[in-house]
Amino acid sequence: MRSREAMYLYLFIAPGLLGMILFHLAPMIVSFGLSFSEYEITSPPEFVGFQNYHRMLFVDELVGKSLSVTAVYAVVGVPIRLFLQLFIAMLLNRQLAGIRIFRAILYFPSVVAGVAIALGWILLLNPTYGAVNHLLWELFGIIGPRWLNSTQWVIPGLLLMSLWGIGPGIVINLAGLQGISAELYEAAEIDGAGSFRKFLHITLPMMSPILMFNLVMGIVSNFQIFTQAYVMTSGGPANSSLFFVLYLYRNAFEFFKMGYASALAWLLFAIILIMTLAVFRSSPLWVYYEAKRERT
């Protein structure tokens, strides 16, 4: 009976197991091998030792450039988005008439993702005729920058656009806020705590695991930015929006340097892994976990 049960287990999970091996494990092993080879598809791969890694780390200036573009985008963008997500979730976490409609509207921009909306943003950020600069002028009297056409403003432009994609983060924060027991706030009120102190001493610690989760996901997804850069700027002007994955894509699918691109992919993997581990390692310092967790 036990062996029959085990047989059913393996039978049912077989597709997933096979998929994991075929589409993830085997390619990873091959990728690791390729990263030590020169391979341009037409001729068989040739082992070159650490040559790709040497070139990537010490010779190719565009690696450093694309890493710094990506890092700046992540370091500036992730905290802003974390803050906005929490702020908007707190606004939405109230029993007010029509609150469901507001929740839907504020999530809505995240539904329209991908290339279609990127095209729209090319127009919105047009320096002369775009809505963004028009509003800056009408509302604040500011002459807007040249956004995507400027080496200085292209990253801020893409960051601005990314703020419209925080819907999932808002929903996660909202779910977290709804999980905080009202008793905690009531007890704090009896002790005479004001709104700010309640936020600082209850909301923030209780939300810290969720903030950490969003921080990790934010870092991981920001290091993988591709579509916007490919469609909206092609990495320009003058490589000022050459995100790391765009550079990886070019090496692999435009220059057909599969070996070198594999080395770049492993560098990306290493960076994401290190940053994720750093967040997890530092978490005991700032993340508050309830000692007693009830299973839901």
Place this chain on the structure above:
Amino acid sequence: MNLGSANFTAERRLELRLVRRRRRLRTLVIYTLLIILSIIALLPVMWMVAISLTPLNKVFQYPPRLIPDPLSLTGYHEAVTLFPFYRYFLNTSLMTAARVIGTVFSASLVAYGFARYDGPFKEVLFVFILTPIFLPEQVTLIPLFVGYTRLGWIDTYNPLVLPAFFGGSAVYIFLLRQFFMTIPTDLDDAARIDGASEFAIYWRIILPLAKPALATVAIFTFMASWNDFLGPLIYLTSKEKLPLSVGLSRFLGESGTTLWNSLMAAAVLTVLPPILLFVFAQKYIMQGIAITGGGAKG
């Protein structure tokens, strides 16, 4: 004594009134903020719709207008003639349908196995199957491309569709397993006594009970597949096989710098199905994000 308590109640009443007034003020501030944020949230798409309805010679005009004058449907006409919208729409729909079916079926199969049966190495295998959640897809991209090239699968839908039939995204296996574990096993046992096969239990009992979770998986797979860009960009080469995402970006390259109204019309038509899905299935989307943490990939 009496005087004291009267004073007390008067004071208390005043305090209550102040609290109430402060609360009303706060509500007003919150509504104002929410309305401003809502306008900001909707503006980009409203703007795209406006441009799509503007005649070409008025696209670059100052000041920009949210309500075009005169209204023009030329953009939409060109979006379905100059741009092969219907063809790309069909390609995207077929690719998406195949991925949704594959993911819902295979992910639920695997999840059912993990939720209901026991055997050696079960825990290890579960972790093993879930690891792709943490791997950046760029690492496997190149070897997969090389492999598909060897198989002669470049410019076919196989590389885009087939992985969905092998468990799809690991996040969904996790989500479905969590859901299946909440379904009591009494029903399984009753069916077993009646002579139902294990597959029949999965198919006739578990799946119908898990409809909300399956709907969530289907919706997320739909959204991810509809917007997928990198996959089709790499694996498809013939123009007539492209999905909307890559088609749109090509259209921009070919004619976009001039035909902005048609480009926006095509973009608006492209985002229409996800918007409709959101309107009708909002509940599942919101719940799904709260459960999976929104980290679902195609």
